[in-house]
Amino acid sequence: MKPTDISNPDYFHKVVDCQHACPAHTPVPEYIRLIAEGKYSDAYMINWYSNVFPGILGRTCDRPCEPACRRGRVEENNGEKPEPVAICRLKRVAADYKDDVNPRMPKAPEKKNGKRIACLGAGPSSLTVARDLAPLGYDVTVYDRDQRAGGMIWSQIPRFRLPMEVIDEEVGYVFNLGVHFKNGVNIESLKKILDEKYDAVFVGTGAPRGRDLEIPGRKEAAKNIHIGIDWLSSVSFGHTEKIGKRVIVLGGGNTAMDCCRSSKRLGGEDVKVIVRSGFEEMKASPWEKEDAAHEGIPILNYLVPKTFVHKDGKLSGMTFEKVKAEYDAKGRRKLVPTGEPDQLFECDDVLVAVGQENSFPWIERDIGLEFDDKWGMPVVNKLTMQSTIPSVFFGGDAAFGPKNIIWAVAHGHDAAISIDKFCSGEDLKERPAPMVNLISQKMGIHEWSYDNSISNDQRYKVPLKDSKIALKNIKIEVELGFDQKLALAEAQRCLNCDAQTVFAPKLCIECDACVDICPMDCITFTPNAEEAELRTQLKAPAENTDQALYVSDLLKTGRIMAKDEDVCLHCGLCAERCPTGAWDMQKFLLDMTHAGPGCRSKPQRRAA
Numbered sequence: 001m002k003p004t005d006i007s008n009p010d011y012f013h014k015v016v017d018c019q020h021a022c023p024a025h026t027p028v029p030e031y032i033r034l035i036a037e038g039k040y041s042d043a044y045m046i047n048w049y050s051n052v053f054p055g056i057l058g059r060t061c062d063r064p065c066e067p068a069c070r071r072g073r074v075e076e077n078n079g080e081k082p083e084p085v086a087i088c089r090l091k092r093v094a095a096d097y098k099d100d101v102n103p104r105m106p107k108a109p110e111k112k113n114g115k116r117i118a119c120l121g122a123g124p125s126s127l128t129v130a131r132d133l134a135p136l137g138y139d140v141t142v143y144d145r146d147q148r149a150g151g152m153i154w155s156q157i158p159r160f161r162l163p164m165e166v167i168d169e170e171v172g173y174v175f176n177l178g179v180h181f182k183n184g185v186n187i188e189s190l191k192k193i194l195d196e197k198y199d200a201v202f203v204g205t206g207a208p209r210g211r212d213l214e215i216p217g218r219k220e221a222a223k224n225i226h227i228g229i230d231w232l233s234s235v236s237f238g239h240t241e242k243i244g245k246r247v248i249v250l251g252g253g254n255t256a257m258d259c260c261r262s263s264k265r266l267g268g269e270d271v272k273v274i275v276r277s278g279f280e281e282m283k284a285s286p287w288e289k290e291d292a293a294h295e296g297i298p299i300l301n302y303l304v305p306k307t308f309v310h311k312d313g314k315l316s317g318m319t320f321e322k323v324k325a326e327y328d329a330k331g332r333r334k335l336v337p338t339g340e341p342d343q344l345f346e347c348d349d350v351l352v353a354v355g356q357e358n359s360f361p362w363i364e365r366d367i368g369l370e371f372d373d374k375w376g377m378p379v380v381n382k383l384t385m386q387s388t389i390p391s392v393f394f395g396g397d398a399a400f401g402p403k404n405i406i407w408a409v410a411h412g413h414d415a416a417i418s419i420d421k422f423c424s425g426e427d428l429k430e431r432p433a434p435m436v437n438l439i440s441q442k443m444g445i446h447e448w449s450y451d452n453s454i455s456n457d458q459r460y461k462v463p464l465k466d467s468k469i470a471l472k473n474i475k476i477e478v479e480l481g482f483d484q485k486l487a488l489a490e491a492q493r494c495l496n497c498d499a500q501t502v503f504a505p506k507l508c509i510e511c512d513a514c515v516d517i518c519p520m521d522c523i524t525f526t527p528n529a530e531e532a533e534l535r536t537q538l539k540a541p542a543e544n545t546d547q548a549l550y551v552s553d554l555l556k557t558g559r560i561m562a563k564d565e566d567v568c569l570h571c572g573l574c575a576e577r578c579p580t581g582a583w584d585m586q587k588f589l590l591d592m593t594h595a596g597p598g599c600r601s602k603p604q605r606r607a608a
Helices: 009-015 017-021 028-036 040-051 054-060 087-097 124-136 164-175 190-195 228-237 254-265 286-294 405-423 484-491 513-517 531-536 573-577
Strands: 116-120 139-143 180-182 200-203 225-227 246-250 270-274 303-311 314-327 333-337 343-346 349-352 392-394 435-440 442-444 499-503 523-526 549-551 560-564 583-591
Touching: 009 017, 009 583, 017 028, 028 040, 028 087, 028 484, 040 054, 040 087, 054 087, 054 164, 054 405, 087 484, 116 124, 124 139, 124 164, 124 200, 124 405, 190 200, 200 405, 225 228, 228 254, 228 349, 246 254, 254 270, 254 286, 254 349, 314 349, 392 405, 499 560, 513 523, 513 573, 531 549, 573 583
Parallel strands: 116 139, 116 200, 139 180, 200 392, 225 349, 246 270, 246 349
Antiparallel strands: 303 314, 314 333, 314 343, 435 583, 499 583, 523 560, 549 560
16 A cells, blocks of 8 residues: 555545534534533634534534544443444533623624625525625625524424524524525515526525325315424414324424424324334434434334325324335335235324425526426536526525535535635636644643543433423423533543544654554554555454555565554554654644635645
8 A cells, every 4th residue: 555645634534533524524523622621612613613503503413423433433341332422412512601702703894895695595504605705795695585594493493402592693693794684585586586686696495395195085184184394384483382182293204203292292192103114214313213202202113104084074093004124135125015904093183294395486497597307406516506507506405405404504615615716707616625734732752732531431411301391391492401510521532533643654663562552453563565455464454444544654674554543542552652752643623615715716725
C-alpha cells in the first residue's frame, strides 16, 4: 500500500465517524468536550454554525451520527449491545444550558449586495438557505402558507417532543438576520414568482401530502379515517383536540409513532399500531418504537389492510390479512398470505401514516422545469441542488422525498453555496473544500490538552416525565433532558475521535513499545503488501474495509507501520509510551465551507 496522505481532509474526516456520518458534518467531539468543560454557549454556537437548529435537533434528529459512533465497535463486556454516545441528547444540553447567544449571532449588513432571493416554504431547508445568505448581504424573502415559520418542524412534530418556545427561539435567530417573512401566502404559481425577477428561487416546500389507502370502505367511513400528517397538523393548529377511544394507526415510520402517541394524549384508550412489515423492518427509529412501547402502545406486524368495516356510514373496525415474509435466492423479500382467517380489529378512528409524497400542482409544466417520469419529482442535480431552470433550486423533502431535518439543513447549505456562486457567475460544480486544522495536543511529555481517560460507563438514560402526567397533556414535554451532572458523565464516554494519532516515520526506532501498550492491538510493524493481504497480517486482522488503514512510509528495516483506524480508541497510550516522540496526538478540526467568499473562485485553502 502507498503511504497514507493525511494532508487530504477526507482521510481524518472519515476517522471522525460521527462527524463524517452527519449530513451537516457537525464537529461532534469538539462540542462534546466543550459541554464537559461547562462551556455550553460555545458548544451551542459550534452546532448552530453547522446544523442551524441545535435545540430542535437535540430533540428530534434521526441521529445518523450515533450508529457510526466508535463505542459501538470497541466496547467489550459492556452490555449485550454496546451503546453509542448520546450525541443527539448532548446537543440538547448545549441548547438547554447556554447563555444568551444573541450577541454572538451574525449581524445583518446595513448595505445589501443588490441580489434578491425567494425561499418558498419556511421549513428547515429554506431557513438554512436564508441563514447562510442573509449575512452576505442578500435580500432574502421567505414565503409560507402558514402563519408561523418552521414548516414540518412545528406542524407535524408534536409538542410533547418539541416545545413551541424552542422552535420560536431558533427560527427567530434566522429572522433576526434581516430575513423577510411573508406568512399566510399560498404560492399557487412558480411562474408568478419568477416574474417578480428574483435572482434565485429556492423551493423548500417539503412533502406535504400523505399517502392514502384506497381499500373497500374508504369512502363510506371517510369521516373517521384521517391522513396522518394532516391530522398531526390539525392537532398542532388546535383544530383537533380529541379522538375516539379505540384507534388504529397504519404505518411503521416516525409519523406513525407521533400519531399513536398523540392519540394516547387526546382520549385514545385502546391505541395500536399495525404494520405490514416485520417489527425490525419498520422505518421508525428504534427509540421512537421504544417510546411508543413505554407508553403502552402495542405494535402488531405482518398484517395487510383489507377493508374498512362500517355500518350506517360509521367506521367500526378494520380487517387484515395475515402474511409472512419469504425470501428468494437473491434475498429479495416477498410477503405471502399465511392462509389464516382474516383478523378483525374494532376501532373508532384510523390514522393512515403509510408514507408521504410531494405535490407540485403550483409548478407549471411549460416553464422549462423538468420532472422525472417515475415519481413526478423535479429533476434536481444532487451536487448543486439546481433544477433545469438555472435560477431555481430545490432542497429538503421537496428535492428528493421525505428525510429528516438534518438532511434538509445539509441541502440548505449546499443550495446556499450554489445560489451564491450562481449570483456571482461562477461554475456551480466547483465545490469549496473544507477548512482543516491539525494541532498537536501536547502539554508535556505525558499530558494532553484533553482528558484521554476512557470511561467504561454504559450509556446514560434521559430522564422522562412521569407518564401519568405526560399522557394527560399533549403539550407537556416527555423527555426532561440531561442535567449538568448527567451531561458530564455522558460526555466523558466520548472517545475524542478527532484527536488523531499522527506518526512520524523518521523518528521511529521500531522498538515496538506502541505495539505492546496498545489496548486494541491495532498497531503492527510488518512488511508492506496489497491492502487485502495487509489487513490479514496485522496483529488483529482489520476486517472492516469501510474504514481505512493508516500506513506509513518505509522504515529503516524496510517494514511499514500499519494501524487499523476502525478500532483505535484515540487513548494516546502509543504517544505516551513512544521514547522518541514518533507518535503525536493532534486534534483534527474540519470546518465545512459555507456560502460566502470562501466558496467562490479559487478559495484560499489551508493545508492540514
